[in-house]
Amino acid sequence: MKVLQGIPASGGIAIGSVSKQELELQEKIPHYTVPDAQKELERLQQACGKAREFLEDFYLRSLKLVEEKNSMIFQIHIAMLEDEEYLGEIQTEIANNHTNAEYAVYLAAKKFYGLFSSLDDAYMRARCMDVVDVSNQLLYCLDPLLNAALKPLRSGAVVAVSDLMPSHVVQADRRHTLAFLSRTGTKDSHASILLRDAGIPAVVGLGDEFLKIENGIPVIVDGFTGDVILEPEEDVCAEYWEKLQDSRINSGKGYGFGKGPTLTKDGKRVLVCANISNPSDVDAVLRSGADGIGLFRTEYLYMSSNTEPSEEQQFQAYRSVLEKMKDQRVIVRTLDLGEEPVRPYFNMEPGTNPAMGYRAIRFSLDRSDLFLTQLRALLRASVYGKLAIMFPIVTSPEEIIRARQFVERAREELVEKGVPVADKIEMGVLIETPAAAIVSDLLAPYVDFFSIGTNDLTQYILAADRKNPYISHIYNPRHPAVLRMIKITVENAHRAGIWTAVCGESASDPILTSFYLSIGVEQLSVAPSAVWKLRHTIRSSSAQDTDGLVENFLSGKNELF
Numbered sequence: 001m002k003v004l005q006g007i008p009a010s011g012g013i014a015i016g017s018v019s020k021q022e023l024e025l026q027e028k029i030p031h032y033t034v035p036d037a038q039k040e041l042e043r044l045q046q047a048c049g050k051a052r053e054f055l056e057d058f059y060l061r062s063l064k065l066v067e068e069k070n071s072m073i074f075q076i077h078i079a080m081l082e083d084e085e086y087l088g089e090i091q092t093e094i095a096n097n098h099t100n101a102e103y104a105v106y107l108a109a110k111k112f113y114g115l116f117s118s119l120d121d122a123y124m125r126a127r128c129m130d131v132v133d134v135s136n137q138l139l140y141c142l143d144p145l146l147n148a149a150l151k152p153l154r155s156g157a158v159v160a161v162s163d164l165m166p167s168h169v170v171q172a173d174r175r176h177t178l179a180f181l182s183r184t185g186t187k188d189s190h191a192s193i194l195l196r197d198a199g200i201p202a203v204v205g206l207g208d209e210f211l212k213i214e215n216g217i218p219v220i221v222d223g224f225t226g227d228v229i230l231e232p233e234e235d236v237c238a239e240y241w242e243k244l245q246d247s248r249i250n251s252g253k254g255y256g257f258g259k260g261p262t263l264t265k266d267g268k269r270v271l272v273c274a275n276i277s278n279p280s281d282v283d284a285v286l287r288s289g290a291d292g293i294g295l296f297r298t299e300y301l302y303m304s305s306n307t308e309p310s311e312e313q314q315f316q317a318y319r320s321v322l323e324k325m326k327d328q329r330v331i332v333r334t335l336d337l338g339e340e341p342v343r344p345y346f347n348m349e350p351g352t353n354p355a356m357g358y359r360a361i362r363f364s365l366d367r368s369d370l371f372l373t374q375l376r377a378l379l380r381a382s383v384y385g386k387l388a389i390m391f392p393i394v395t396s397p398e399e400i401i402r403a404r405q406f407v408e409r410a411r412e413e414l415v416e417k418g419v420p421v422a423d424k425i426e427m428g429v430l431i432e433t434p435a436a437a438i439v440s441d442l443l444a445p446y447v448d449f450f451s452i453g454t455n456d457l458t459q460y461i462l463a464a465d466r467k468n469p470y471i472s473h474i475y476n477p478r479h480p481a482v483l484r485m486i487k488i489t490v491e492n493a494h495r496a497g498i499w500t501a502v503c504g505e506s507a508s509d510p511i512l513t514s515f516y517l518s519i520g521v522e523q524l525s526v527a528p529s530a531v532w533k534l535r536h537t538i539r540s541s542s543a544q545d546t547d548g549l550v551e552n553f554l555s556g557k558n559e560l561f
């Protein structure tokens, strides 16, 4: 038994076996020459047919569980299975060298894995996982015993990947994925946020310890503490089974935990909302008893497909969320592909510093075709619920004015065609740049609300990349510099008569709850799994600034700074 320590990125406990998504263990793939190459090619063909059946079945089963877009990965895998280059490579190896089919698959997988993983484009680089997936299926169909060497994702998988990307999470088969482990990564990377939204436990940033994780071994993942226990002993297993039951019971208790309004000790109503990244996260939001959706990140729509999502596809996604949330507000953030490399169909490079680059509202305002498509989809969906639209990475009033002009243009286009659009749609700004916080008095007249995005705000104020584990001690949302900016923003909002929310990850930090309440924040929005705990914290906190609490936070006079 070995215990590794990583960064707890998404709470929860998982007990399963490791599915290391890397090509390895060459010696475990049998290598021999076959006397009859033609026969071996027929064997390969049969295995391809079987693998295809598997993948089609995965696709159909997945359609019942997740969005069609997330199921499309299986169709892509089927297409790869028939890809001339990939299959041709395997067939040529068998025909020319009389290599057994398993080893020929392995060689082709290795070649294409190497090819993809050496590409500059991170999106294309991520495709090497698809090569591994498809090759695993094929190997499994040639010889089921081979799954110890290169394991297809089966039930009980704890997926271990070196660099965890948001696209891994989006494409993960949630029926089989118990947890994620990764060598790199931080708590506030987008991949970690997606995992929390989806309620999948994860430990990231394991560093070189990651190398000790072998494919197929039993593992326990504790997403609360960051412990990863390899080959656990029996009594440890028993202990964790109990913890697992407890955490299920706890979250069961949490479902709808004291549903109804959340009031502070001194009687102030605070809205507790949930963040989502995918329409399929809504069920967890409904179970949590949240007061609405405080942040719907729409990037997943663009990440889980190889082509730009159409207006109709987006409309269906927004509509399904709005319908399910009924009269509760759903704040949809317009596209912000920040961390995830810009998709090839945008035909542009992410730049040397994507966090400060061509992203979010900057990109949308430039790409009117793309922006209008998203806005039309949103406006069409607006009649199915209570929609609010929020713009990311804003730095000046001009950006809001221009964004609102686009909204009006989209509205006119729809109204002209007789398509119904809600009369009143609230518009807000995600306050996540220091500029926006400082000039929030100038921004407030143009919007109905501010939602403070503490993830980016913290990284820009402290010049500390939220994804860099070496400076995670500097990246601190409790830093007085960050808290002062937040206070300025909330004061400016209230002066202008608009409401405020916090939707960055620090909204779930129980230490900061009383600070946010005392400065008058009206809404906090957190991962669905954190809703019940936050409601509990608010109910035992006061909205009054007692004992100079705010001053203590602002001057760093607490144990946390």
Ligand code: PEP
Residues within 6 Å of the ligand: 193, 295, 297, 338, 432, 452, 453, 454, 455, 456, 457, 503, 504, 505
């Ligand atoms: C934020 O920056 O705090 C935020 C909510 O947006 P994201 O985490 O998606 O960058």
Ligand code: MG
Residues within 6 Å of the ligand: 392, 432, 453, 455, 456
């Ligand atoms: Mg942000």
